[in-house]
Amino acid sequence: MIAEISVIPIGKGIDLAGHVASIVKIIDESGLEYKLHAMGTLVEGESDRVFDLIKKCHNKMLELSERVYTTVKIDERKDKKTKMLEHKVLVVEKELGKSLKK
Template identity: 85%
Template sequence: MIAEISVVPIGKEIDLASHVAHVVKIIDASGLDYKLHAMGTVVEGESDQVFDLIRKCHNKMLESSERVYTTIKIDERKDKKAKMIEHKVLAVEKELGKSLRK
């Protein structure tokens, strides 16, 4: 399973990097494959592990904020066991015939 998650504290200052860093520490410590990008983080693992990680991240943000907005997108396939974070990008690059900026 891969999931894109974004955990945002509501009612905090404009710069959220320090708040996001607390969540990314949890993701990094999980041992799951992940890729941080400007609008969220994609994580990959077994569904129980991913859902548990999402809960931990959401609860961590709640420790420092009265309100938290978490968005989750999930893609789970039974027919593929490849590293989907990499596979999805490589498949598009193959169709285009070139590498993309990452």
């Protein structure tokens, strides 16, 4: 399963790097594959572990803020055992015949 998660504290001002860092620390310590990007984090792993991680991240932000807005997008396939975090980009690059900016 791949999940894209974004956990946003509401009412904590404009600069949120410290809050985001506390969530990324949890993700990093989970041992799951992940990629941080400007608008969230992609996480890959077994579905129960990913869902548990999402809950931990959301609850941690609730400790730091009175209001939290969490978004989750999930892509899960039964027919592929490949690490999809990298594979999805590679197949698009193959179609285009070139490497993309990463």
